Every structure is written in structure tokens, then in C-alpha cells.
Amino acid sequence: MSEPYKVTYATLTADNEDLHTAYEAGVDVAKSWLGAEISAPGDPDPGDPVDVVSPADPSVLVARVRAASPGAVEAAVEAARTAGRDWAATPWQDRLPVLRAVADLISERANELAALMTIEVGKNRLEALGDVEEAAVFFRYYCDQVEKNGGFEAKMEQLSDTETTRSVLRPHGVWGVISPFNFPMALAAGPAAAALVAGNSVVLKPSVQGTHVAWKLYETMLEAGLPEGLMQILPGGDDVGKALVANPGIDGLTFTGSYTGGRAVMDAFRGDYPRPVITEMGGKNPTIVTASADLDAAAKGITRSIAGASGQKCSACSRVYVDAAVHDELVQTLGKAVSEVVVGDPLERATFCGPVIDAEAVERFRSAVEHAREAGGTVVAGGEVLQGAEGHPGYFVQPTLISGLPTDDELFSTELFVPLAVVAPVDSLDEALERANDTVFGLTAGLFAGEQDEIDRFLAQIEAGVVYVNRPAGATTGAWPGVQPFGGWKGSGSSGKAGGGLHYVQLFMREQSQTVVTG
Template sequence: MRIKNYIGGKWIDSEQLQQVPIVNPANGTVLGEVPLSTKAEVEMAVSAAKEAQKKWALIPAPKRADYLYEIGYKLREKKEHLAQVLTSEMGKVIEEARGEVQEGIDMAFYMAGEGRRLFGETTPSELADKFAMSVRSPIGVVGLITPWNFPIAIATWKSFPAIVAGNTFVWKPSIETPLMAYELGKIFEEVGLPDGVANIVFGSGSTVGTAMIEHPDIKVISFTGSNATGSKVAELGGRHLKKVSLEMGGKNAVIVMDDANLSLAVDGIVWSAFGTAGQRCTACSRVIVHKDIKQELEEMLVEAISQLTVGDGLDPAIKVGPVINRKALEKINYYVQIGKQEGAKLLAGGKILSAPPFEKGFYFEPTIFTDVKNDMMIAQEEIFGPVISIIEVCSLEEAIEVNNSVKFGLSSSIFSQDINKIFKAQRDLDTGIVYVNAGTTGAEIHLPFGGTKGTGNGHRDSGQAALDVFTEWKSIYVDYSGKLQRAQIDTEN
């Protein structure tokens, strides 16, 4: 299968002959090809989006929302098919793939509801016979750049609020997972979304991404990906005075206090650390544990991961699938070797799985390090794989300090039965998301998603906060006094 770009409501072959294979990371099977599109094709997509935007913005928001309801119904109808495709091209196990499609369904219905809740404000005026209000206005054409690890969920986090707010978009999906973008594009087509509202251009970040960021008619860039790339996006977008929304890396921690329910903590750690083979921006990478229960927790974790089955995620018995590609596998192995050199103790795992039946895929053993010091690389840098580092602390205050010591601030978690500790932690943990007695994953679409420090730049995906990325505030004053009234001056009488 050769993927085409979706521009102006039509599927168009790329003028670029160079194609990249789409590879199933579980077994190396080639699923198709995706083009490395050109700057000219970005221009075509932006032109189509610009032409459609004014007309789209004039459609009442509740009517725009009707398209999202239809998209949600289509996603629900195709849920199993989409989950199978997602697992085949990305690798996450089928149960998680179904959950991701469900997130897209939830986002469709939630943002459809926002079509009737694009609230502004009415406020009193300081002058008589004067009305004051604010309204949300669409910005225009927006650019969306999404990663491979949640190829449908993150796409819906960005595209659905963009279009319900009255914008049109150009979307560059990851070339690692183009099939999910193609499937979503087909749904846009099937529900009759007007031509030019949604445009998809496949290709590299250096060509397609750069062309989008530099294009004068794209007013917003919403990006999810690595810190290295996000920094470049911010710099280039800043030069062109664009609104740039960034959601980047994490070094997320689970804090386990001495009064915690350890069985529950182990379940939360294993799910959030090894689900999606650790390839979530919210994955648990550190376990910060009170010294009095460290040994018991370690023993329970080692036992728990010994029960995890690794393999092709299409098999429902599998709990940990492959990582996305060879480069990711080598990066994980690099950090594991660094951890050994730094003096961390390897409790479990630590190896690439390459013997049959793993020889054609990209598999890494679920891995646990202990006796990790907070200044070690494996405790500070994002690994993006099935590796956790156990760090011992003596108090809640020390646990919070260790949690906050990294450059990221996406997600954190605390397991405790003490309400005083819980409320102190949720106040002091410097992350955009905090979980109590749950792992570091499991965000729901009606709350803001994003982080502090090096994780982002203050914007949020998901929830009503997502609308702030894709709208401008307009303040309106209506004076019906029939005379000149001067604010701040004619207010004394």
C-alpha cells in the first residue's frame, strides 16, 4: 500500500518519488510505503486550508460540532479495525490500542459538546449604558505535528478542538505511523467534512515540518514530540511570531511511602512503566521509595515483571510489545549500559531480546535498576523504554525534592494512605499531572494535559484548555448611551 497525501478533500500522490517503508515493529513485515513529501505539497495543503477557513468559520459552532459527532460514531464503528492497524504499525498491545481508539472517540464527543460551550464572558461596564463582553474567535489555519506513540489519540487532541473552534488545519503525522493518519483521513472524508478543513501531508520534520512552521499563513503550531525537536520548533516559530504549543518529554516518578498499599503500588508501577513498552511521555521511569519498604517493594516488582509476557501485541496474551524501531532499541540499550557503568544494580531484565521468536522485531526486556543515585543519567534523562530506576529516600520531603530535581515536569504519582502526605504532595510536586494511589498514566480527555519546566511551554492539550491554543480572545464594547463616554475618565459622576 502506498500512502497518499490528503489535500483539499482529495487523496493525491506525492510528487516525491522517494518512499519510506512502513514496518511492523513486531516482526519486520513491510505494511506499505509513505512519501517524503515536498515543500510544494505543504504549500498546496495550506492553500486549501486557507481557502476553506473563512467559510468554515461562518458555520455555527454547533453545526461544526455535528461533524465531530459523526466522526465519533465512525471511530466507534471501526474501533476494532483501527486497533488492529494501530498495533500492527506501532506495536502496542491490542488492549492498549483499543483504549487509544476509545480516547479518540471520547475526544470527538467531548469536543462536539464544546461546540455549544465556546463560552466567552459578559461583564459589567464601569460606564452607564455600555455593554462589555468577550468572545472566542478562530485563528485561521493551524499546523499540527504529532508523534508515533499515540498516533490517533494525540491527533484527535489537536485536530478536534481546532476544527470545532472554526479553524482549518494542516497535519504532519509521524512517518513511523502513517496508516493511522490515513485511516483518520478516510473518516474525515466519509463524514463529509468540507474540503480543505482537514489536510494531511506525510513527510519528514526537516522538510514538511519546517515548511509548515515557516509558512506565513499558518498561525499556530501545535507540536508533541521530543525536547530536542520541540526546542527547534519553538525557536523557528518564535522567529515567525507564531503561537507555538509544545508537549515534550517526561521523567515521571511514582513515590511509594511507607504506609502505602504495596500491592496496589506494584500494579500501578508495572502498568505505567511497562505498558506501551515504556514509550509514553507519561511512563513511569523512576520509583522513589521509602527506605523502610524498599526491599519488599523490590521483591514484589521483580516477581510482577517475571509474569509479563513479551511479544507481538496482536496476541491478546501479550502484555509488553516491541519498541518502535531499531534506533529506539539501541537507545534503550545505551542507557542500560550507562546505568551499569554508573554503579546501579540491575535487578531484572536489561537485555535486547533477539533469539526466536524475537529475531525479526524490536524487543527489550522489562528492566529494573535499584540503588540508583539521583544524579545518575538513568535517573535524570528520558529513556523512553521499559526501564525503571528505584531511588531510596527517607521522608516525604526528600521524595518530593527528588521528584522535582529533573528538568521535566509532566506526571507524578504518590502511593500513601495518609491524607496529610497526599495533600502536601499534590501541592508540592512540580508536574502538570499528579496521581494519587495510581500510576503515572491514565489521563482523561476532559482535563488539561501537559506539564511544567522542560515538558512544555505552558499550553495544554485536551480539556477546555485545548481551546485556548486554537482561539483568540476578542473583547467587545457596545456603548448605547448616544454620547461619548471615556473609560477611566468619565467614571466619577
């Protein structure tokens, strides 16, 4: 992707005319794809069609998805195993060009893939373009990691002149990937890329809402030259996911979703011996603002992290703890910024906050705002459901800021996955850190502060896997492969290693010590 078109989640503006022209051409292509029927390849008995509609306008049919049958699940796992044998035996030097070709074709098709994503899950054009390009960058970055580490093969020490030993990381076999709706390209492509570059085959089960984007990823990978059978896709809902988790032919598994879902997957993924399971789960991500902070920068960064992707990022900012000395000023500045977020059709250039994913998300939002008012909170900005209003036929709500609630209120602890945050005053940075860490989650966190001592204390004490300081591009959001490794602590992640980082590909491999005696 040429430099003027490069978009990441930290892109603050979209004033490049060529970018918009190319994206809008992609919209025309994406619209020609709408209404497709999607089922597992070769499935003779798929489930009844389920309509996937656009959350921005439910009258728009994105695809009809037919759930994979139990037989299709078995066939996909077996086909992946067969194809995976040759792939695992292929030298890593020969695997990398194939996967880099996948990355290049994803980037080449970025505009139509992003436009389809906008229609299917409601992301604005910058978020969608970032999602697609991140998918491509995952392939490139993981290829680079394998190359820089010599295929993860290393000579070890010797105990005698006739004995040589080396450590080799080798693939597990068939790797399952269960991906969510909110990053339908990046969070399908990321673990798939890591698994493939490590020498595994992949069986992907995408979220129902997001199936069409995942299907286009699958098609793109095949068209780029990925060997036949190496990548399998299984459309469908929870039943298909459970069948994949229960299948003894799955040698390793990545799940991205809720804390409850991740715990259930970890409990269910059992067999005759332990198998690796990587869960990336939710977040209730705090931002701390001290009295020395630049409040305008804080307001900008917090707002982007509340409203980006309509709050449907596991990294979204949903809690703000601000020094009491500047609390009122920050609430005023932040409330103004949140109220100015443009909500609307995500295909439109000016839109920053599109719809939430479905009617259930609208009801979670409505319930949270009603609870806040009943509990004595103040809706500083937003608070309204826009669904059904003129120009908002889909599942639209206003980005919302709430103040005045006690810090033990449920809105400070429950992950909502909507564009809503609560703000509270604190007497000190110590109190802010204590409250920020008082959660089962530990995904992302942000700080705005002007004193180095405050920054040092935050970095030393915050319990989160991804942290940002003084970042107006996103207080708690916007990680990028090779720049900010993304992974959670505590209840936000199970591996302790982060996607897009230095230690992730190794999770998809297992070590073998090889000693050979000669003479």
C-alpha cells in the same frame, strides 16, 4: 461505542469475549490495508517511497510513505485557508454535529483502526483500542466544552445605556499539528479536534511511523462529512515538519514530541508577529512510595506505567523513590511484577508489552542496561534484548527494573522512551519530593501512601501537571479526556493548559472585545 467495548488506558483486564472477537475481526480488515502507498493528496512531485514496517515483524510492510513536496506544503496551507473561511463563518451550533459525527465514525471503526495501530506501532490491543477511543472522545469532549460555554461568547459590563460590549473567542485561521508515533490517533485527533471545534482549519504532519494510522484518521474524518479542504495531511519526515513550521500561512501550531524537538519548534516558529505554539514535550516521571503504602498496589501501578506501550509514553514511570524502610520489600515485589509482564506479538491477546519502535530504541535500551551494570547497578528484572530470539523477530526488549545506582546517575535524568525504570531508597518524603522535582521535566508523577498528611504534602509540592495517588491502574499513566486533563509543567509543556481539560479549546482561539454604540 457500547459499554462492554469501552476501553481506556486504565482498563486492568480484557476478559470480555465480545471485545476480542470484534478486535480480531478488525485485524483481518487492517491486514487488507497493508502495503498502501501514501502521499499528500494531489502532490505531483512526492519524495521517494520510504517503507514503514511493523516493529513486531520488520518483514511486514505497513505502507510506503512518500514525503510531501514543498509545493504540496504550500498547496495544503492555501487549501486549508480557503476552506477555513467558510468554516470560521459557520455558527458553532452548526459545526458541532459535523464533529460529533466524526467521533461516532471513529468509534464505529475502532477495531480495524486499533488493529492497524497494533501492526504499525506495536501497541497491544487494549492500548490501541484506548488510543482510538480517546481520539473519538476528544471530539466529543471539546464539542461539549464549546456547547457548555455558549460558544465562548459572553456579554460584558456596560459604561452607558447606549453601549453594549461582548467578549468573543474567535479562531486563528490555519492550525498546524505535528503528531508523534506513540499515540498516532489520539495525539493527531486531540489537537485537530480542538482546532476544528474552535473554527480553525487543520494541516496535519504525522510521524513517519504512524502515517498509515493518521491517514485512516484523515479518511474517516472526510467520510464522516467534514467539509472538503478543512483537514489536510502532509506525510513525511523532519523536512516536511520544518517546512510546515516555517510556513508563514500557519497561524498556530501544536507539536507533540521530545523536549529538544519542542524547543526547536518554539525557536523556529517566528514571523512578523507572535503566533501561538503549543508544545507537549517529554517526561522523566517519578513515583514515590512511602512506608505506609500498599506495596502490592504500588508494584502493580508502577509495572503498568513502566511496560505500557513498551515504555514509549511521555508519561511512563522511569524513576521510583521509596522509603528506605520498605525499599527491599518493594524492590522484591516490583521486580517480580515486572518480570511477569508478558512480552510478545502485540496482536496476541495475552501480550501486554509489545516491541519498541525501531532499532535505535533497542540500542538505547541496550546502552542503558550496560551503563547500569558498569555503574554498579543491579538488574532486578529484565535487562535482555529479545530481538532475533525465537518468537521475537522485531524490536523486542524486556521490561526492566534497576536498583543500586546513585540518584545522580544519568538514568535518573535522561528520558529513554523504553520500558526501563530505576529505583532508589530515600530517608523521607521530603527527600523523595526534592529528588522527584529535580528535573527539567514536569509531566506526570505518582504517589503510593497510606497517610493523608503524606498525600496532602505530595499534592502541594510535586511539580507535575498530571498526578495520581494510590492508583494501581497506572502510577503515572492513563489520563483520559474529561477525567484527567493531560499537560506538562516546566520543560514538559508550553501552554500551562492541559489536553482533555476545561481550558484547552480556548488555546486555539483569540479574544475579541466587541463594543457597539446605538442611539
